[in-house]
Amino acid sequence: MSRLSMTRFSRLKVACTVGLSVGLGGMHAAHAQYVGQMSTIVVDAKSGAVLSQQDPDLRRYPASLTKLMTLYLTFKAVRTGQVTLDQVMPVSAHAASMEPSRLGLRPGSHLTVEQGVLALVTKSANDAACALGEFLGGGDETRFAAMMTREAGRLGMYDTVFRNASGLPNPEQMTSARDLAVLARHLIVDYGEYYHYFAVPGFYFHGRTVPNHDPMLGAYPGADGLKTGYTDEAGHNLVTSAVRDNVRLIGVVMGAPSNNRRNKMMADLLDQSFQAEGVAPVARPVTRPLLLARASSHAVATHHGIQGLRLASARLHGGGADQVAEAPAIPASFTRFRRGHATTTATAHARVHLVGMGHVAHTTHVHAKARS
Secondary structure (H helix, E strand, O other): OOHHHHHHHHHHHHHHHHHHHHHHHHHHHHHHOOOOOOEEEEEEOOOOOEEEEEOOOOOEOOHHHHHHHHHHHHHHHHHOOOOOOOOEEEOOHHHHOOOOOOOOOOOOOEEEHHHHHHHHHHOOOHHHHHHHHHHHOOOOHHHHHHHHHHHHHHHOOOOOEOOOOOOOOOOOOEEOHHHHHHHHHHHHHHOHHHHHHHHOOEEEEOOEEEEOOOOOOOOOOOEEEEEEEEEOOOEEEEEEEEEEOOEEEEEEEEEEOOHHHHHHHHHHHHHHHHHHOOOOOOOOOOEOOOEEEEOOOOOOEEOOEEOOEEEEEOEOOOOOOOEEEEOOOEOHHHOEEEEOOEEEEOOEEEEEEEEOOOOEEEEEEEEOOEEO
């Protein structure tokens, strides 16, 4: 081999070695997920202005925050008439195998699109997320994940790639705090008529109550959604929207070392941003995670929904619940009453009060059906 050929070969070898090292370094950084380093951002939902940020562009694992895009595409499909909320979806063996947070769906069973939505916003059920993904993706979750990635690009989420509908670990599934703020804002702005789902305290599925485990609902004044997420690799993630004095903020916290640290960070960031927007501070207690409880032995069904469900919160240093806040009314279509062997879903025209992009919007959510 000539000296010139040897030189070229050496340069190519060095280039390949450097490229491999950079690639492996990038993979290691993605796997490590910036241990001990959180990413945060708070934006004004009306203007999109960034009010606070800390490393918002680090590419991180979204965990169950992935389901925000699954929900975005579901709402889009409902709006365009591709599917309906009452439409029945099949549950494949693949969907039923999803762990660990799940509804316990069985292969060959069915659930409606609306039940899938409720399962995602309350329990963050991976089996329901996969069923939705397969249903909207023509029977293929991988195809749906490609749809999710394309939608992310359309929305300007340039650091985001999806590989599944649930957020279960995949080293290629990445996003950033900034991108998730963009997605949350589009959920509220583009599909505000469905935003009320994020605030339901729970829903009934196959005779049992599935509570909403979003820790900010009822605990942080003005909070009305969106989503939690956790895996060992991703850490503790949270996206929250809250509204006060007609100002709506969206906050994102990613990579927190614990739920308590994540929740406190979110509350502090929102407090600071509301003050920066000229909104007077609101006293809030230090609370334990919310528990779904009945206010009495008989919930009262009205045309506004079920008023007997309350969210109880207790001070961290107290012996019991010393503050009880009324939960958002559940549209009566979510609530089932047992009558012998028949199950009837109540008929309702539930008025949903949304304070959105600088104005107050009222929408009507109508669903009525009966099963025997």
